[in-house]
Amino acid sequence: MKKLTNRFYQRNDVLQVARELLGMVLVSEKEGKLTSGRIVEVEAYNGITDKASHAWGGRRTARNEVMYAEGGVCYVYLCYGIHHLFNVVTNTKEIPHAVLIRALEPLKGIPIMLQRTGKQKADHTLTRGPGNLSKALGIYIADSGRSLADTELYLADDEFRYHTDTIGSSPRIGVDYAGEDAWLPYRFFVKNNPCVSGAARYNR
DNA sequence: GAGTAGATCCTCT
């Protein structure tokens, strides 16, 4: 399994990077505990022209500053006061593109994920949805800005690929406030995978 | 299966 390199992250087409992230493996080795999962759902956030993005209109604050960094770092923030959302920053310096990782299929360290999430049994809800997957892998705000070349938290390629026929796209979830941009088909997911979040009718 | 309410707190206005 090979770690993804900066060349992967720093390309300028955030939609393409988002699509290619499907099938990649997110690995967390925090606290000496190995947990990992295969990415089955993502959303692209297309910089300053995208009303759904935190960087819309060039907004730049202490919170989203890391979106303006070079691709290959992560952006983590707290949503609704409860959930940590994990993003991958792409493109080059000063271009605030990012991909939100929305769901994983658990691979390794499932007992640890159960412990972290307080769930009783391993099922498809373990890493379903951005809030859940961060919890299961032990990702917190303190990780924001961390390089994905790090050894504790990184993305890797094990050469697994989903066939293009099995990948669907849809508008992004939970961004109704973004007006017309809420309709952009920037969400990509693996069809018929139980780990994918959102209502069933959005996942065909 | 569909719809709704409540939790909960950081961030920006």
Add this chain to the structure above:
DNA sequence: GAGGATCTACTCA
């Protein structure tokens, strides 16, 4: 002081 890139549990059907 308002609101959010969410989740769960609950209701009704």
